[in-house]
Structures are given as C-alpha cells and as structure tokens.
Amino acid sequence: xxxxxxxxxxxxxxxxxxxxxxxxxxxxxxxxxxxxxxxxxxxxxxxxxxxxxxxxxxxxxxxxxxxxxxxxxxxxxxxxxxxxxxxxxxxxxxxxxxxxxxxxxxxxxxxxxxxxxxxxxxxxxxxxxxxxxxxxxxxxxxxxxxxxxxxxxxxxxxxxxxxxxxxxxxxxxxxxxxxxxxxxxxxxxxxxxxxxxxxxxxxxxxxxxxxxxxxxxxxxxxxxxxxxxxxxxxxxxxxxxxxxxxxxxxxxxxxxxxxxxxxxxxxxxxxxxx
Amino acid sequence: xxxxxxxxxxxxxxxxxxxxxxxxxxxxxxxxxxxxxxxxxxxxxxxxxxxxxxxxxxxxxxxxxxxxxxxxxxxxxxxxxxxxxxxxxxxxxxxxxxxxxxxxxxxxxxxxxxxxxxxxxxxxxxxxxxxxxxxxxxxxxxxxxxxxxxxxxxxxxxxxxxxxxxxxxxxxxxxxxxxxxxxxxxxxxxxxxxxxxxxxxxxxxxxxxxxxxxxxxxxxxxxxxxxxxxxxxxxxxxxxxxxxxxxxxxxxxxxxxxxxxxxxxxxxxxxxxxxxxxxxxxxxxxxxxxxxxxxxxxxxxxxxxxxxxxxxxxxxxxxxxxxxxxxxxxxxxxxxxxxxxxxxxxxx
Numbered sequence: 001x002x003x004x005x006x007x008x009x010x011x012x013x014x015x016x017x018x019x020x021x022x023x024x025x026x027x028x029x030x031x032x033x034x035x036x037x038x039x040x041x042x043x044x045x046x047x048x049x050x051x052x053x054x055x056x057x058x059x060x061x062x063x064x065x066x067x068x069x070x071x072x073x074x075x076x077x078x079x080x081x082x083x084x085x086x087x088x089x090x091x092x093x094x095x096x097x098x099x100x101x102x103x104x105x106x107x108x109x110x111x112x113x114x115x116x117x118x119x120x121x122x123x124x125x126x127x128x129x130x131x132x133x134x135x136x137x138x139x140x141x142x143x144x145x146x147x148x149x150x151x152x153x154x155x156x157x158x159x160x161x162x163x164x165x166x167x168x169x170x171x172x173x174x175x176x177x178x179x180x181x182x183x184x185x186x187x188x189x190x191x192x193x194x195x196x197x198x199x200x201x202x203x204x205x206x207x208x209x210x211x212x213x214x215x216x217x218x219x220x221x222x223x224x225x226x227x228x229x230x231x232x233x234x235x236x237x238x239x240x241x242x243x244x245x246x247x248x249x250x251x252x253x254x255x256x257x258x259x260x261x262x263x264x265x266x267x268x269x270x271x272x273x274x
Numbered sequence: 275x276x277x278x279x280x281x282x283x284x285x286x287x288x289x290x291x292x293x294x295x296x297x298x299x300x301x302x303x304x305x306x307x308x309x310x311x312x313x314x315x316x317x318x319x320x321x322x323x324x325x326x327x328x329x330x331x332x333x334x335x336x337x338x339x340x341x342x343x344x345x346x347x348x349x350x351x352x353x354x355x356x357x358x359x360x361x362x363x364x365x366x367x368x369x370x371x372x373x374x375x376x377x378x379x380x381x382x383x384x385x386x387x388x389x390x391x392x393x394x395x396x397x398x399x400x401x402x403x404x405x406x407x408x409x410x411x412x413x414x415x416x417x418x419x420x421x422x423x424x425x426x427x428x429x430x431x432x433x434x435x436x437x438x439x440x441x442x443x444x445x446x447x448x449x450x451x452x453x454x455x456x457x458x459x460x461x462x463x464x465x466x467x468x469x470x471x472x473x474x475x476x477x478x479x480x481x482x483x484x485x486x487x488x489x490x491x492x493x494x495x496x497x498x499x500x501x502x503x504x505x506x507x508x509x510x511x512x513x514x515x516x517x518x519x520x521x522x523x524x525x526x527x528x529x530x531x532x533x534x535x536x537x538x539x540x541x542x543x544x545x546x547x548x549x550x551x552x553x554x555x556x557x558x559x560x561x562x563x564x565x566x567x568x569x570x571x572x573x574x575x576x577x578x579x580x581x582x583x584x585x586x587x588x589x590x591x592x593x594x595x596x597x598x599x600x601x602x603x604x605x606x607x608x609x610x611x612x613x614x615x616x617x618x619x620x621x622x
Binding site: 112 | 395500502503505506507508509510511512513516520521524525
C-alpha cells in the first residue's frame with residue numbers, strides 16, 4: 001500500500017505522528033437516510049489497546065467497522081470523512097476494501113469459526129494471502145498466541161464447531177492473527193462468553209498487545225478499565241430527531257474513568273444512566 | 275388488573291389453572307392421530323412395493339438374472355431383458371444431473387448473493403432513488419419474481435416438455451451435434467449421428483425439469499448459512515468469490531447434495547418427456563447422440579399392449595426401477611450422514 005493516496009488529515013492530537021497507526025475522522029456516516037455517527041475523531045496508537053465504550057446504539061461498533069471498511073458491505077452505507085491507516089487514506093477511490101481487511105483483522109461479537117477443521121480455520125487467511133511457506137508452523141504459532149494450542153493440539157482436524165464458545169472465540173482470534181495483520185479490531189468479543197472465558201480473552205488481549213495494536217468495543221466498563229490504555233466514550237445525540245452517535249470524550253483510560261472532563265462521561269461511568 | 279390498582283398481583287386475580295381433562299386427552303389424541311397417519315404412509319410405501327413384487331414373482335422365477343443382463347425385448351419370441359433400459363435410465367439421469375446441478379447451483383448462488391439486487395440498486399442509484407419507499411424495494415421484488423419463475427419451471431407438465439423437446443430442442447441442437455460427430459467422432463460420446471430423438475435431447479430436457487428442484491433447495495441451504503460466517507470471511511480480507519467458494523458453498527454443501535439426490539430420484543423416474551425424446555430403442559451406447567430407452571419409458575410404452583404373461587415382466591422392470599431409486603436415496607442419505615458427521619454443533 002506504499003503507493004497509495006496520501007492522507008490529508010493534519011497532525012494528530014498529540015503531535016506524535018509515529019505513534020499513530022490509524023487516524024480516524026468520521027464527519028458523517030449514514031445508513032440510507034439514517035445518520036448513524038457524526039464528528040468522531042480518534043487516533044489509534046501503536047501497541048496499545050483502545051476501547052470504545054458507550055450505550056447501545058451510540059455507534060461504537062459502526063465506528064469500529066469503519067476502520068477496516070466492513071461497513072461497505074451494508075446496503076446504503078455512506079461515509080464522509082477520512083480514515084488514515086499508516087498515512088494512507090483507506091476510503092480513497094483507488095483503495096480496494098478487501099485489501100484493507102487483510103491489513104486490519106477483525107474478531108466479531110459471536111464466535112464465527114467456519115464449518116471446517118480447526119487447522120483449516122486458522123489456515124484460511126494464509127491461503128487467502130497465497131502463503132507458500134510452512135502452514136503448520138504458522139497455524140501452531142497463531143494457536144499458541146491465542147492460548148488455544150494446548151487444548152487443541154491433539155485434535156487439529158476436528159471441526160472448529162466442536163469447541164466450546166470461549167475456545168471458538170480464541171480460535172477466531174488465532175485465525176485473525178495468523179497472517180500477522182497490523183491491527184486487530186474486536187467487536188464486543190466477550191459478550192457471548194461466560195466470565196471465566198471472558199477473563200481468558202482479556203489476558204490474551206494484554207499478551208497480544210506486544211505485537212498488535214488492538215481496538216475493542218465493549219459495553220462492559222470494567223473490561224475497558226482492565227485492558228484498555230485509551231478509551232473513547234461515545235454517546236447518542238437525539239436532539240435533532242434522529243439517533244446519531246458521536247464521540248464525547250477520548251483520552252487515557254485512567255483519566256476517562258477517574259477524572260472525566262465531560263459531564264456525560266461522568267454520568268455514564270458512574271452508572272447514572274444507561 | 276387495572277381496576278385493582280396496587281393489588282394487581284393478589285391471589286384472587288390470578289387466572290392460572292391446571293390443564294383440564296379435555297385438554298390433556300386432546301393432547302394424547304393428537305399425538306396418536308399423528309402416529310397413525312405417519313405409519314399409514316410408511317405402510318402404503320411398503321404395500322405398493324409388496325404388490326408389485328408379488329406380481330413380478332412369476333417373471334422373476336422364469337427369467338432370473340437373465341432379465342437384468344439381457345439386451346433384447348421381443349414379446350413375439352418372449353425374450354425379455356432390460357440392460358439397455360437400466361443403462362439408459364442411469365445415463366440420461368446422470369447427464370441431466372450434471373447439467374441441472376451446474377445451472378441450478380449457479381442460479382441459487384446468484385439469488386442468494388443478491389447479485390440481482392445489487393445490480394438494480396446501482397441502476398437506481400444513478401437516478402438517485404435508492405431509498406424511495408417503492409423503488410427501494412424493487413430489487414427484492416425482482417428477486418422474488420425470478421425465484422418464482424424458476425419454480426414455475428417445475429410446474430410445466432411433463433408432456434409439454436416432451437413436445438418442446440421434439441419440436442424445438444432437437445432441431446436446435448442437431449447442426450451442432452452433426453459438427454461434433456464429424457470433427458470429434460473418435461471420442462466415444464460423439465461417435466454416432468443424432469437422427470432425431472436421443473440421449474442428449476432427453477438429458478437436456480430432463481435437466482431443465484430437475485433444475486428448479488436443485489435451485490430451490492440449494493437456495494434455501496445457501497440462505498441458511500449464518501451471516502456471521504460471511505462476515506468472518508470478509509473480515510479476513512476474502513473477496514466475494516473466495517467467500518462463496520471457500521466458505522458459503524462448503525457450508526451449504528450438505529443441503530446442495532441433498533437437493534442433487536432428490537433431483538436424481540426425480541430424473542430416474544421421469545417418464546413422459548423421456549418416452550417422447552429418447553427414441554425407445556434397445557441400444558447401449560456411450561454416444562450422446564444415440565437413441566436409447568429408460569425403464570420408465572419402457573413401462574409407459576408397453577403396458578397398453580401387454581398380454582397376461584407380459585404383465586409380470588413389466589412388474590419385474592418396475593421393481594428394478596423402484597430398487598434403483600431406493601438405492602440412490604439410501605446411498606445419498608448415507609453419504610450425507612458421513613459428510614456431516616464432523617459438523618455437529620453447526621447450529622450453535
């Protein structure tokens with residue numbers, strides 16, 4: 001993507017351009033006539049975990065899906081703004097959304113392994129990218145990093161669907177990281193899991209942080225506090241008749257939770273409204 | 275409950291009660307009735323097979339295996355053999371299956387991927403009417419229309435297909451067949467000339483007849499693939515093509531295979547159109563252009579003039595046809611079961 005269109009967003013929030021992997025500026029985002037998100041500017045920093053929090057319908061998942069152009073699959077999606085990935089405008093006409101998704105991986109809310117063996121699930125991305133090397137090694141490596149290897153090493157050729165929910169989610173993480181994307185987007189990855197499985201995924205995120213930049217959407221505030229370095233709080237604006245999400249506040253997790261600037265943020269994290 | 279206000283949950287207001295004796299017995303009666311009807315259907319199938327087998331017994335004891343391996347059918351000399359018919363039944367059905375699966379699955383993929391919808395949407399977008407209450411629904415309506423049109427193919431009577439085959443398909447393909455025979459005659463499947471009715475026209479018409487079955491059932495199983503799997507594939511950076519081929523079709527393969535087996539069963543038993551198109555001659559040939567015969571067509575063509583001794587022979591042939599269809603379905607179910615054994619929990 002080196003010859004790609006240059007990003008025209010000027011310097012990022014703190015001026016440290018090298019630290020920012022994705023600079024996301026959503027000015028307006030529509031699904032059909034529905035304005036889903038407005039005025040959300042978030043700079044995702046390398047090697048950190050960034051969490052998006054906020055009430056249901058505030059557009060946090062929508063913003064996340066902007067980052068790897070998953071929203072392009074939705075009929076009637078329209079985007080005004082810019083998302084810069086390592087200095088490249090990924091919404092430029094010359095950019096293929098499919099290519100973007102190879103550099104920026106994604107883990108979904110519902111575990112979604114394919115109806116094929118564990119091995120082939122993890123190797124799927126390798127195949128897509130035309131990887132000619134030692135697949136077995138890559139698969140093992142990804143499964144180890146996803147903290148799943150010990151549980152599945154003797155049954156790599158069993159169906160991915162034979163695993164438990166938490167194992168399936170770790171399998172999906174392994175599948176996403178097998179090709180070593182730069183960024184990993186996680187859309188409420190624990191909401192379908194029990195607390196023990198959730199804890200394992202959180203530990204895993206902290207491990208993965210060393211190699212990947214992670215962006216996570218969660219409506220579990222404790223989870224954001226436990227794993228995230230930076231947190232963005234989005235809220236719903238109903239003043240103009242619609243339900244448009246926007247970024248209220250973005251900063252260090254500690255600051256958002258202990259010393260929020262905005263009143264909305266304070267109300268939300270103290271549970272005064274849901 | 276509104277009148278009692280604060281006391282809405284008090285005991286006197288509750289309308290819960292145990293089921294009455296009538297409701298309980300109604301339940302039992304309903305269950306017994308469904309048992310009865312279900313078993314009656316099963317018994318009917320067995321009874322049909324039994325009556326056919328009973329009437330076939332004389333012919334079976336007289337001709338034995340020679341009936342299955344014989345290649346002559348001559349009521350005058352009382353020589354009967356159905357090998358060409360067995361060959362023709364399987365050949366025409368498999369030919370139809372190849373063509374029908376190709377087109378049927380393609381149609382199902384086209385519809386399940388909403389290609390038509392996207393096409394219409396992009397046209398509508400040019401006119402800026404993407405979200406108009408009526409025009410915005412046009413793509414979906416066109417898709418439903420197309421689906422119904424394809425299912426309509428299954429509603430065309432068999433004899434109409436036969437006529438269409440004789441007066442349209444055969445004249446249409448004959449020049450092409452001639453060319454293949456002249457240029458590529460050394461290949462067994464092109465080795466004879468098409469003089470009118472034959473395997474190829476029969477197979478083509480038969481494939482049109484079974485295509486709706488394959489398309490409809492494949493479409494349902496493609497639509498049943500959880501959207502989250504599609505999301506997963508796109509999320510990994512798969513193109514649409516890679517997603518369809520690598521994820522959607524394999525996940526739906528069980529349903530598609532079931533559709534093919536069902537269509538195969540239909541093709542094996544199809545009678546009227548084949549009796550009109552296949553040529554009704556006892557020939558065993560690899561050639562696509564050679565005439566042939568099928569068991570079903572044989573029965574249809576011979577029952578009217580059958581003498582007392584011949585009825586048993588026809589029943590024997592009918593029993594063989596029944597056996598082949600049954601075998602196909604059982605083997606299909608078995609393969610289906612094997613193929614899906616690694617996928618338990620797919621519904622999770």
